[in-house]
Amino acid sequence: MNAYLDYQAAKPVDPRVFDAMKPYFIEEFGNPSSLHLYGYNATKKLEESRQKIAEFINAPSPDNIIFTAGATESNNLAIIGGALRNKRKGNHIIISEIEHISILNIGKYLERQGFKVSRLSVDQYGRINLNKLERLINDKTILISISTASNEIGTLQPIEEIAEIAQKHKVWFHSDAVATQSSVPIDVQKVPFDLLTLSSNEIYGPRGIGALYLKKGVRVNPIIIGGGQEKGMRSGSENMPGIVGFAKAAEIMKAEINTEAARLKKLRDKLIEGILKIPKSYLNGHPEERTPHNANFRFDYIEGESLLLALKDENVEVATGSACSSKTLEPSHTLISCGLLHEEAHGSLLLTLGRFSEEKDVDKIIEVLPEVVRKLRVLSPLTPPKFLEQIKKEVN
Amino acid sequence: MNAYLDYQAAKPVDPRVFDAMKPYFIEEFGNPSSLHLYGYNATKKLEESRQKIAEFINAPSPDNIIFTAGATESNNLAIIGGALRNKRKGNHIIISEIEHISILNIGKYLERQGFKVSRLSVDQYGRINLNKLERLINDKTILISISTASNEIGTLQPIEEIAEIAQKHKVWFHSDAVATQSSVPIDVQKVPFDLLTLSSNEIYGPRGIGALYLKKGVRVNPIIIGGGQEKGMRSGSENMPGIVGFAKAAEIMKAEINTEAARLKKLRDKLIEGILKIPKSYLNGHPEERTPHNANFRFDYIEGESLLLALKDENVEVATGSACSSKTLEPSHTLISCGLLHEEAHGSLLLTLGRFSEEKDVDKIIEVLPEVVRKLRVLSPLTPPKFLEQIKKEVN
Numbered sequence: 001m002n003a004y005l006d007y008q009a010a011k012p013v014d015p016r017v018f019d020a021m022k023p024y025f026i027e028e029f030g031n032p033s034s035l036h037l038y039g040y041n042a043t044k045k046l047e048e049s050r051q052k053i054a055e056f057i058n059a060p061s062p063d064n065i066i067f068t069a070g071a072t073e074s075n076n077l078a079i080i081g082g083a084l085r086n087k088r089k090g091n092h093i094i095i096s097e098i099e100h101i102s103i104l105n106i107g108k109y110l111e112r113q114g115f116k117v118s119r120l121s122v123d124q125y126g127r128i129n130l131n132k133l134e135r136l137i138n139d140k141t142i143l144i145s146i147s148t149a150s151n152e153i154g155t156l157q158p159i160e161e162i163a164e165i166a167q168k169h170k171v172w173f174h175s176d177a178v179a180t181q182s183s184v185p186i187d188v189q190k191v192p193f194d195l196l197t198l199s200s201n202e203i204y205g206p207r208g209i210g211a212l213y214l215k216k217g218v219r220v221n222p223i224i225i226g227g228g229q230e231k232g233m234r235s236g237s238e239n240m241p242g243i244v245g246f247a248k249a250a251e252i253m254k255a256e257i258n259t260e261a262a263r264l265k266k267l268r269d270k271l272i273e274g275i276l277k278i279p280k281s282y283l284n285g286h287p288e289e290r291t292p293h294n295a296n297f298r299f300d301y302i303e304g305e306s307l308l309l310a311l312k313d314e315n316v317e318v319a320t321g322s323a324c325s326s327k328t329l330e331p332s333h334t335l336i337s338c339g340l341l342h343e344e345a346h347g348s349l350l351l352t353l354g355r356f357s358e359e360k361d362v363d364k365i366i367e368v369l370p371e372v373v374r375k376l377r378v379l380s381p382l383t384p385p386k387f388l389e390q391i392k393k394e395v396n
Numbered sequence: 397m398n399a400y401l402d403y404q405a406a407k408p409v410d411p412r413v414f415d416a417m418k419p420y421f422i423e424e425f426g427n428p429s430s431l432h433l434y435g436y437n438a439t440k441k442l443e444e445s446r447q448k449i450a451e452f453i454n455a456p457s458p459d460n461i462i463f464t465a466g467a468t469e470s471n472n473l474a475i476i477g478g479a480l481r482n483k484r485k486g487n488h489i490i491i492s493e494i495e496h497i498s499i500l501n502i503g504k505y506l507e508r509q510g511f512k513v514s515r516l517s518v519d520q521y522g523r524i525n526l527n528k529l530e531r532l533i534n535d536k537t538i539l540i541s542i543s544t545a546s547n548e549i550g551t552l553q554p555i556e557e558i559a560e561i562a563q564k565h566k567v568w569f570h571s572d573a574v575a576t577q578s579s580v581p582i583d584v585q586k587v588p589f590d591l592l593t594l595s596s597n598e599i600y601g602p603r604g605i606g607a608l609y610l611k612k613g614v615r616v617n618p619i620i621i622g623g624g625q626e627k628g629m630r631s632g633s634e635n636m637p638g639i640v641g642f643a644k645a646a647e648i649m650k651a652e653i654n655t656e657a658a659r660l661k662k663l664r665d666k667l668i669e670g671i672l673k674i675p676k677s678y679l680n681g682h683p684e685e686r687t688p689h690n691a692n693f694r695f696d697y698i699e700g701e702s703l704l705l706a707l708k709d710e711n712v713e714v715a716t717g718s719a720c721s722s723k724t725l726e727p728s729h730t731l732i733s734c735g736l737l738h739e740e741a742h743g744s745l746l747l748t749l750g751r752f753s754e755e756k757d758v759d760k761i762i763e764v765l766p767e768v769v770r771k772l773r774v775l776s777p778l779t780p781p782k783f784l785e786q787i788k789k790e791v792n
Contacts, residue, residue, distance in 0.1 A: 002433065010427035010434065010633070018421050025414050025602060031406035035704055036713040037398065038406065069465035069604060072622040072632035080621075102622030102631060109621050201633070206421060208465060208604045208635025223619055225476075225505050226468040226498030235498060236468035237406070237597070239604025308431055317432040 007354030020248035049247035056250035081220030090140035126155035153285030154294025205249030209242035274366035403750030416644035445643035452646035477616030486536035522551035549681030550690025601645030605638035670762035
């Protein structure tokens with residue numbers, strides 16, 4: 001069995017979730033739009049599921065929840081739909097430099113549509129600066145979109161304070177909660193988000209389904225037009241097995257998140273402690289204000305790509321760069337924004353834990369990584385001669 | 397067991413499809429964007445699946461296929477994405493009056509964006525007129541969108557001739573193939589569509605997944621922006637279980653469509669023959685040029701809504717009006733376009749058959765419907781006195 005340390009890229013569906021979904025593929029296949037018994041049962045289950053998603057984030061009502069096909073679509077609906085909805089009020093949007101690629105690309109798209117997009121910089125740990133944020137707001141600002149945390153370096157953002165600033169200036173606050181959903185509880189009545197992106201797979205639900213929370217009174221323009229499902233904000237026949245699975249995943253996560261977060265934090269801290277024993281290794285992201293399941297490292301003189309491949313040979317599955325685009329050879333935009341040099345960013349390794357991670361997975365990487373790093377450094381043209389001599393000796 | 401005659405609204409997943417999908421929820425959960433083994437396996441399966449969808453419609457290459465979250469999204473991507481892509485060439489689009497509600501609403505949306513949309517009328521059987529179509533084309537026309545058939549009255553459109561006209565005038569031809577996918581083979585090399593919408597659930601695959609076929613050289617603007625998946629035309633992590641299920645459904649349908657169509661046609665003809673024995677009953681749509689699984693009737697003096705409810709009491713599940721919006725009380729726009737009066741359209745009943753329909757389902761409705769119709773007519777204020785006397789007698 002391989003050690004899987006890439007939960008940020010993909011999570012297996014929880015078997016309890018799969019069991020809950022099963023009947024909705026074959027036996028209970030009704031369309032909520034139908035007037036007969038199958039349709040009635042589907043409508044009932046759809047609204048029960050919406051209620052469970054609302055409870056997961058402590059939303060006042062199931063009416064606050066719109067189902068989408070995933071987090072990327074929710075981000076599009078929130079930001080593009082929100083921008084178009086408010087274009088008479090203003091044309092200025094604020095995001096951070098370290099948002100998920102979907103949000104960065106939505107920013108570029110909106111600029112081509114005539115909107116102005118400010119990109120807030122971050123400190124060395126990846127935290128935004130609240131004073132800078134407030135100074136960026138002007139009378140044309142309609143939306144701030146800053147994720148609850150980075151899915152890459154795990155750094156938590158000061159979301160309560162961002163929400164406060166947004167409220168003070170009467171600007172909508174959207175947040176992509178994907179990076180924190182599986183290990184940090186969300187309470188939309190405590191933090192007054194206007195819009196919040198949720199993913200099903202991030203909480204061990206099926207892929208191809210997500211949701212957008214909208215605060216009471218907040219409406220966005222649809223980006224998928226049709227039969228008027230989801231209060232006209234997202235058309236298309238409802239993906240019932242997906243919705244039922246997502247709801248079950250939310251129910252389980254709500255019940256277990258605190259225990260799970262504590263367990264993951266312990267594993268993560270063991271991981272960090274073990275890996276930082278490697279000479280010239282560093283933790284990326286914030287040392288304390290980070291998600292319980294995330295550890296991101298860099299190692300002088302070597303590349304993340306070679307690390308990933310060498311670990312593959314040791315049956316350890318990891319990621320480099322950002323979780324969703326390891327295939328590009330660009331260094332992580334997040335690490336560059338944190339002030340790392342290109343070669344430092346290229347030497348980074350992203351380790352993410354999840355519900356089915358065990359202590360033996362952590363032990364495995366702690367055991368094999370020092371020798372993997374040493375070997376790569378021996379081969380690297382970047383390793384300084386003196387250091388090379390020292391690590392060459394260690395081989396004997 | 398209820399007799400289910402509403403396959404157009406929702407289809408159960410074929411158990412063979414479900415078996416094929418199963419491993420991709422829990423064991424094989426990789427993200428195709430990841431560089432490790434799970435990611436590699438996912439990429440391989442993604443491309444194999446794309447190949448199967450291509451084979452289903454005889455597309456020359458898997459590169460012609462883009463996965464979406466369903467037919468509504470595919471229609472949006474094709475028509476909105478296609479219109480925006482070509483806006484420098486022209487701003488005129490042609491659809492028919494009897495398109496699916498998603499296409500009708502996309503038409504209204506594009507009009508608000510400054511496009512001109514012509515809505516081609518249909519004859520009493522729901523067929524478009526090719527001369528009228530050609531006369532509507534002008535030098536600003538960029539796209540024609542006409543479905544392969546009506547999902548409501550089953551009438552097949554002359555798609556080969558439409559494609560020929562579109563080619564002659566160098567206008568893109570998009571078609572929503574949802575109404576014919578399950579019973580009429582599609583060959584995109586024989587009928588040169590530029591864009592074709594496919595749904596997974598329509599061929600007994602899972603919900604929440606669909607595809608758009610694009611002829612070589614045809615590209616559309618994305619409507620969901622992000623990580624650049626699906627050649628930049630549709631971002632978001634791939635819904636692997638959905639994609640695998642859709643591909644399996646396509647493989648089965650390709651192998652069985654001819655046998656299945658013949659079987660359905662036989663059942664449908666029995667249905668039509670049996671039901672037209674009811675006095676003052678009529679078939680909606682074309683008598684011959686119709687999909688093998690569709691039968692749509694109207695009955696003088698009564699309403700489809702009451703029919704639906706009365707049949708529910710007899711454990712027969714049917715639809716009234718259009719399959720996707722039975723909940724609205726509007727009469728079917730398709731039947732009105734065919735020249736029916738409002739009261740005639742209101743009296744219509746949509747019966748659709750599918751892979752798991754059996755002769756006993758057909759027998760059941762043929763058995764119960766005459767008495768259901770008679771009883772409703774006895775109660776109806778619209779029934780003329782003379783006819784009322786006649787049917788009252790039949791009760792004894």
